[in-house]
Amino acid sequence: MFNTVLCSFDTRCNQQDMHALLNFKQGVTDPSGVLSSWTTQLDCCHWKGVICSNITSRVTGISLPCSTTLPIYRDEEDKSHCLTGSINLSLLLVELEFLDYLDFTNNDFLALQFDYMHNHNCHNLSIPTSLRQCVNSSTFRHLDLSLNRNLVINNLKWLPYISSLEYLNLDDNDLSKETNWLPLVTMLPSLSVLSMSNCQLKDLSLSLQYANFTALQVLDLSDNEFKSELPKWLFNLSSTIHSLYLSSCSLIGHLPKDLLNLQELEDLVMIDNNFDGPIPDWLGHFKHLKTINLSLNMFSGSIPTNLGNLSTLITLGVGFNTLTGVVSERNLAKLSKLKSLYISSYSTLIFDFDSDWIPPFQLEELILKFSNPDLPAWLYTQRSIESLIIFESSFEAPLKFWNLVSSVIELVLQENSIVANMSNVLLNSTLIVLDSNGLKGCLPQLSQQETYQIGYLMVYWLSN
Numbered sequence: 473m474f475n476t477v478l479c480s481f482d483t484r485c486n487q488q489d490m491h492a493l494l495n496f497k498q499g500v501t502d503p504s505g506v507l508s509s510w511t512t513q514l515d516c517c518h519w520k521g522v523i524c525s526n527i528t529s530r531v532t533g534i535s536l537p538c539s540t541t542l543p544i545y546r547d548e549e550d551k552s553h554c555l556t557g558s559i560n561l562s563l564l565l566v567e568l569e570f571l572d573y574l575d576f577t578n579n580d581f582l583a584l585q586f587d588y589m590h591n592h593n594c595h596n597l598s599i600p601t602s603l604r605q606c607v608n609s610s611t612f613r614h615l616d617l618s619l620n621r622n623l624v625i626n627n628l629k630w631l632p633y634i635s636s637l638e639y640l641n642l643d644d645n646d647l648s649k650e651t652n653w654l655p656l657v658t659m660l661p662s663l664s665v666l667s668m669s670n671c672q673l674k675d676l677s678l679s680l681q682y683a684n685f686t687a688l689q690v691l692d693l694s695d696n697e698f699k700s701e702l703p704k705w706l707f708n709l710s711s712t713i714h715s716l717y718l719s720s721c722s723l724i725g726h727l728p729k730d731l732l733n734l735q736e737l738e739d740l741v742m743i744d745n746n747f748d749g750p751i752p753d754w755l756g757h758f759k760h761l762k763t764i765n766l767s768l769n770m771f772s773g774s775i776p777t778n779l780g781n782l783s784t785l786i787t788l789g790v791g792f793n794t795l796t797g798v799v800s801e802r803n804l805a806k807l808s809k810l811k812s813l814y815i816s817s818y819s820t821l822i823f824d825f826d827s828d829w830i831p832p833f834q835l836e837e838l839i840l841k842f843s844n845p846d847l848p849a850w851l852y853t854q855r856s857i858e859s860l861i862i863f864e865s866s867f868e869a870p871l872k873f874w875n876l877v878s879s880v881i882e883l884v885l886q887e888n889s890i891v892a893n894m895s896n897v898l899l900n901s902t903l904i905v906l907d908s909n910g911l912k913g914c915l916p917q918l919s920q921q922e923t924y925q926i927g928y929l930m931v932y933w934l935s936n
Contacts, residue, residue, distance in 0.1 A: 538579045562630070575616040577618050664689045668693055690715040740758075751779075768792040791839055812837040887908045
């Protein structure tokens with residue numbers, strides 16, 4: 473016989489943790505009372521955004537992202553209710569001994585402090601090695617300050633003192649004054665995810681041969697003004713990296729074959745740069761690619777048929793380049809998992825698909841621009857499309873086309889030459905743009921919901 477005993481431990485918030493949180497509260501501006509529950513009358517483990525250990529009741533995390541919505545007729549988010557002021561990061565790290573997780577996403581903080589003077593256990597602060605003793609860097613793993621668009625971080629010299637970091641997201645923070653960011657970041661041996669998009673970075677450290685990332689899996693440096701070729705250290709990263717995002721970085725040159733060194737790569741996204749030359753056929757040698765998006769560059773020549781061998785591919789984007797030649801089923805032959813396809817060109821791109829070809833995929837997103845007089849026949853085999861964009865093309869749109877797109881959530885047809893009779897067409901899409909297509913005759917029928925949501929449709933239609 474076994475006796476089961478249920479024990480209840482009356483564990484309460486640690487007093488040191490509570491005082492540290494209250495000190496932090498005093499240093500921030502809280503216009504809408506987000507931290508109103510942070511009072512001594514309530515156990516701090518029950519305060520909004522505070523995460524405690526179920527066993528010790530020590531504070532292990534703070535999660536206070538700000539929720540905002542983008543108004544339909546305004547360009548800027550309303551952040552008047554979000555936390556603002558200064559983040560005293562050192563206070564939190566020194567006094568919250570077991571802090572593991574910190575998320576201040578999408579607030580409106582203005583400055584970041586990393587100051588040890590408040591900690592009575594720290595001595596001789598003029599000696600850099602003593603700083604490490606003031607921060608318990610063995611537990612802190614997750615730091616997210618992203619989308620604080622007014623947050624100015626003058627330098628990252630504090631990063632090496634948080635050597636346990638595994639996740640670092642500084643997206644949309646102002647790091648324009650930090651010119652030595654890469655060597656500092658590489659001093660984080662456990663870093664797995666690094667996201668620093670739109671941080672006003674300018675230096676990619678082209679002279680650096682190796683960046684000592686030993687655990688890095690995700691690297692996002694999009695929306696920075698590097699204006700350079702890809703650096704050599706990028707090709708020498710650990711083979712564990714599986715996601716590389718370098719969109720809108722003003723990068724130039726050809727794609728170097730050394731990228732093949734990153735054989736575990738699953739996501740390669742380099743949208744909106746100035747890469748030129750042909751799209752390399754060796755891209756078809758990657759074994760694990762799920763996403764490849766090279767749209768909005770200056771690539772020329774034909775789309776290599778080797779891309780059709782990437783059987784793991786979910787997203788293929790080669791749109792908005794100066795591509796020429798023929799696109800056929802050979803380009804898409806083995807893409808059984810494909811969900812998103814973007815094929816277009818600023819030059820003449822001819823579709824030459826077999827009319828009887830049935831693709832091995834069912835798309836959810838499709839962007840097309842082509843030079844043929846007809847839509848590709850395989851389009852009518854697709855039953856899962858949620859977003860369809862066709863622009864600057866010429867084609868006949870029979871009733872079966874409108875039946876196909878009638879329930880597409882987002883339908884955009886712009887600057888085409890379309891021959892169609894729409895008198896019996898019913899559109900149920902949430903977003904409909906029919907702009908400058910040369911359409912004539914009756915307007916399509918719209919469900920009541922769509923008529924209410926997109927009153928501007930009439931304006932677009934009259935421009936046809």
